[in-house]
Amino acid sequence: MAEPFEPGDAVRVREDYPPGHIRTPVFIRGKEGVVTRTFGRFDNPEITTYELEGPQKTLYEVRFRQVDIWPDYDGSPSDTLDVDIYEHWLEKA
Amino acid sequence: MRGPHDVGGLKAGPVDTETHDMTFWEKQIDALHALIGDDKRRIVPKGQNRRYVEALGEDVYNTLSYYERWTATMSQQLLEKGVLSREEIDAKVREIRDRLEATGELELREGEAEKI
Numbered sequence: 260m261a262e263p264f265e266p267g268d269a270v271r272v273r274e275d276y277p278p279g280h281i282r283t284p285v286f287i288r289g290k291e292g293v294v295t296r297t298f299g300r301f302d303n304p305e306i307t308t309y310e311l312e313g314p315q316k317t318l319y320e321v322r323f324r325q326v327d328i329w330p331d332y333d334g335s336p337s338d339t340l341d342v343d344i345y346e347h348w349l350e351k352a
Numbered sequence: 353m354r355g356p357h358d359v360g361g362l363k364a365g366p367v368d369t370e371t372h373d374m375t376f377w378e379k380q381i382d383a384l385h386a387l388i389g390d391d392k393r394r395i396v397p398k399g400q401n402r403r404y405v406e407a408l409g410e411d412v413y414n415t416l417s418y419y420e421r422w423t424a425t426m427s428q429q430l431l432e433k434g435v436l437s438r439e440e441i442d443a444k445v446r447e448i449r450d451r452l453e454a455t456g457e458l459e460l461r462e463g464e465a466e467k468i
Binding site: 304307310 | 397403
């Protein structure tokens with residue numbers, strides 16, 4: 260099965276604020292980064308926590324520039340942050 | 353919606369970088385957490401207590417320590433699964449409280465003594 264993304268792809272985190280158990284932190288929603296790693300497919304904890312069945316989702320490591328995340332970031336422009344994000348929270352940038 | 357756990361980017365004081373040894377009861381809670389979610393027992397889904405911890409509400413979340421949150425939420429999970437009853441939990445708490453009172457080891461937070 261073709262993966263929705265692969266390392267090197269530019270992605271944007273969905274800017275969405277649904278209620279319930281969410282594994283994508285608020286501070287990274289709406290930000291753009293680049294996929295650096297594919298971890299594989301896993302049960303989706305946003306579904307399994309409710310003891311429901313659902314399709315497995317691919318988990319990615321996405322690298323963001325700190326200056327893209329924090330408006331007043333005063334560290335080096337080359338500083339980055341890696342966040343593990345499930346495929347359903349990502350869209351093509 | 354931002355839960356009380358989702359604090360990335362919020363203003364906060366200095367980070368305590370001291371390492372802390374886990375107490376015996378914290379290790380017990382950690383072990384119980386692993387056991388009720390393991391592949392053999394599957395009493396609750398792995399990591400489900402995170403959702404319960406997030407649902408404690410800001411006040412309780414910020415009052416309890418890390419493993420106190422786990423204790424509170426695991427007892428809630430085990431109640432819902434019918435593994436433990438409220439009566440069993442209350443009886444055990446009374447038993448331990450009496451024992452610690454007898455040995456002088458009972459430690460209460462400020463304001464907690466009046467509630468007993």
